[in-house]
Amino acid sequence: MASLPFSILIFGGTGAIGKHITSAILSAQASPGHSISIFTSDATASNPEKEALLSSWKSQGLRVVTGDLNNAQDVSRAYEGVDVVVSCLGRNTLTAQTELIRLAEESRSVNWFFPSEYGTDIEYDASSKDEKPHQNKLKVREFIRSNIRRVQCTYLVTGPYLDMYLTLLPSVAAIGGYDVRSKKAMVINSGNDAVGFTSMPDVGKLLVAALRNPEEAKGKVLKVQSFVTTPLDIVREFEKQTGAEWTTDYTSIQALRELEQQLWDEGKPLATAATLRRIWAEGRTLYQKTDNEKLGLAADDMETLSEVVGRAII
Template sequence: MAAELPSKILIVGATGNIGKYITNAIVSAEPRIGKQVSIFTSPATASSESKQAVLSPWKAKGVSIISGDINNPDDIRKAYVGIDTVVSCLGKNALASQIELLKLAEESKDVQWFFPSEYGTDIEYDASSKDEKPHQNKRKVRAYIHENLKRVKCTYVVTGPYIEMYLPLMPTAKEAGGYDVKSKAAVVIGDGNGKVGFTSMPDVGKLVVAALQHPEASLGKILKVQSFVTTPNAIVAEFERQTGAKWTIEKVPNQRLREVEKESWDANNPLATVYTLKRIWAEGGTLYEKTDNEVLGLKPEDMEPLSIAVGKAIRGERF
């Protein structure tokens, strides 16, 4: 497998927020990846009228739709027949279900390569990472892989935060920071000069494709990749440049963010995860001396710049 490109790919979670970008990148890749791409989805999604706008273009490009229940082992076993590579794009609420997917992959005779849904914050960035509450399901998945997988090889594509999801200012979570185009107001954490590494959602797909195209560099590896590094103040400057207006800036001290984070976890507030992740990013948990972009054949100019993400935000484009 190490010397071969994937032949038959199965994507799980293809119609989710990040799954759409990963699937689009895989089915549109040039040169084409593999002989066949399939997606595994629920019968409700497969038959949903609202999902046809997403599914129809993929089917027109030869993608096979396999419908079934992700919690039904027999459905998964059937979906795995003939598949050598599985790409999981499951969202945070379904991450733990990957343990069963991995168990069945290891038991199958066909699956050789598995991409867990690791797109996002590095859960092993430093010694404190193991204690972060939002990391726990991904940690369980990694532990299962380490302890139980012998035949199947895994590749983790760790991208850091998605710039598109980072930018919006949530009225109910102002202390988490963000940018409001309508009022031309920004809330930044700390002094606004702290560097953060981001990946655009289209680039997540591009990076997964690059990993699939370079198995010799990615098989069994933890790949730390990103589109660019910038600061909250530089983001404000880009919004000002593109809107042609001066923005107001409110600063939230790091300590205040920590206080709101603790209060939210104590109150079982679902926004607690947002505060934790924003704090991790603000404290440098996305920065590396060197990323793995180049080992995948990608240069800085191949990635989307900040200006594109800001332009989408100004136009009100949803991810």
């Protein structure tokens, strides 16, 4: 497949989803005369745990730019000659993106920006604007609507990552999940409510597909996913692959709501996960049609439930 005709700069490229996005962009390669870079802190660049990853990426041609993302000079310098910025910043730095986007608008070269989304649809319906975990992403979208004219932005809305959904946290079991070691699952309601998921490697694939289809992607909110399944179908897949019967417990949406409220009242970080799991269980990941096809991706281009569960049981 043709290489990417852009110079691309990635923020948060070594983060949880950034790793998959950076790997996919590097595999797609930039065409001659273009570059792929990540902007990262000195601390990350010299972190021994990230050394192997960074050196393998460097051997694939990645440029590593270090600096402080809150320093306008560092960022403007990094933008020189860059066409596309892909932000994969984590939840605690989402609002820093308004300045990054303002500097992109000011730059002479950046013309396409992907703000860090890669998750729940923050404008799914009228209830979405009141959900606490959506507030910072909504602020970023509002800033872009009101202030950004030249740079085009693309929001890649992927829904939950199945890879992360498969975890069961004992302290908050009522939010649902799967524990491979004890072969136990906790599902919401009957376990038969469909949820649209994207696997983490597919987020990278979908981002590259957006880069390959600028006419479909620029200026758009893209709703994409790997597949739709149910919590009980996931249990059955685990049973098939582990060759054992699992114990499944059920929790009501009401119990989930009560736990969610308690976690917010106590200021616990897991409140975000509880709210998001409730939104997903209530069906706000489902669409008549996704934008996968517009990006040239068919169902069999995406990972399957079996592949993602297979990775979880290793």
